[in-house]
Amino acid sequence: MNTGPTIIKRGGFISFEGPEGCGKSTQGRILADRIKAKGYSVVCTREPGGTRTGELIREILQHDKAGEALVPEAEMLLFLASRAQLVRQVILPALESGTWVISDRFMDSTVAYQGYGRGFDPERIMDFNKFAVGAVVPDLTLLLDLEVKEGFARMAERNRRTGVAHDRMERESVDFHERMRQGYLALARRMPDRIRVVGAARSPEIVSEEIWKVVSDVLDCAHE
Ligand SMILES: Nc1ncnc2c1ncn2[C@@H]1O[C@H](COP(=O)(O)OP(=O)(O)OP(=O)(O)O)[C@@H](O)[C@H]1O
Numbered sequence: 008m009n010t011g012p013t014i015i016k017r018g019g020f021i022s023f024e025g026p027e028g029c030g031k032s033t034q035g036r037i038l039a040d041r042i043k044a045k046g047y048s049v050v051c052t053r054e055p056g057g058t059r060t061g062e063l064i065r066e067i068l069q070h071d072k073a074g075e076a077l078v079p080e081a082e083m084l085l086f087l088a089s090r091a092q093l094v095r096q097v098i099l100p101a102l103e104s105g106t107w108v109i110s111d112r113f114m115d116s117t118v119a120y121q122g123y124g125r126g127f128d129p130e131r132i133m134d135f136n137k138f139a140v141g142a143v144v145p146d147l148t149l150l151l152d153l154e155v156k157e158g159f160a161r162m163a164e165r166n167r168r169t170g171v172a173h174d175r176m177e178r179e180s181v182d183f184h185e186r187m188r189q190g191y192l193a194l195a196r197r198m199p200d201r202i203r204v205v206g207a208a209r210s211p212e213i214v215s216e217e218i219w220k221v222v223s224d225v226l227d228c229a230h231e
């Protein structure tokens with residue numbers, strides 16, 4: 008976030024990105040605990056969602072709540088609406104009060120899914136994102152990279168265990184998910200300072216150790 012010439016003490020903002028089942032929620036929880044253990048307060052949020060408005064939008068997006076097929080343009084704008092609300096209602100106030108924010112998905116998901124996945128121009132989505140987030144961009148984005156078939160296997164296992172049906176995105180084709188994965192990797196090549204790729208095919212413990220190393224390198228809190 009550009010805070011201008013005055014240095015304002017604020018919390019760090021970390022987003023988790025990556026395909027379905029790559030371990031974003033698992034690793035987000037572990038990282039939040041580690042940052043809390045350093046004495047910081049942490050707010051965890053998720054996209055779409057994280058506010059009452061956003062959670063209602065999530066129901067429409069993930070579970071066809073409106074009972075009709077969403078056109079791709081409306082889908083994209085709903086993600087952006089959820090994000091705009093989350094930024095101003097939750098993320099910015101938290102950061103300004105010195106609280107850390109960890110978001111399970113954020114702006115890069117829209118570029119990967121609606122851009123590379125659905126075929127909208129990624130540059131255009133980045134412009135829409137700027138409108139939605141203003142200056143609130145993550146300090147660090149952890150892209151958990153995983154082969155599509157491995158992500159599908161994890162989702163199937165989790166959904167079997169929890170008895171939850173696949174959501175709309177999970178029902179998309181393997182090709183869609185492959186394009187999305189490559190899109191994420193292209194974003195990481197384009198913004199290597201912000202987006203760090205972490206191989207997610209290893210055990211949760213090993214992945215979390217690597218994440219902590221990256222966070223320690225990039226953000227001050229972990230040095231203290
Ligand atoms: N490193 C790992 N190795 C094997 N299984 C894992 C690993 N990390 C998480 N899992 C399991 O894979 C499933 C998906 O993990 P998780 O829910 O954290 O992923 P996610 O990226 O948040 O998925 P989604 O995009 O669907 O929200 C869970 O059942 C979880 O226990």
Ligand SMILES: [Mg+2]
Binds near residue numbers: 032
């Ligand atoms: Mg998750």
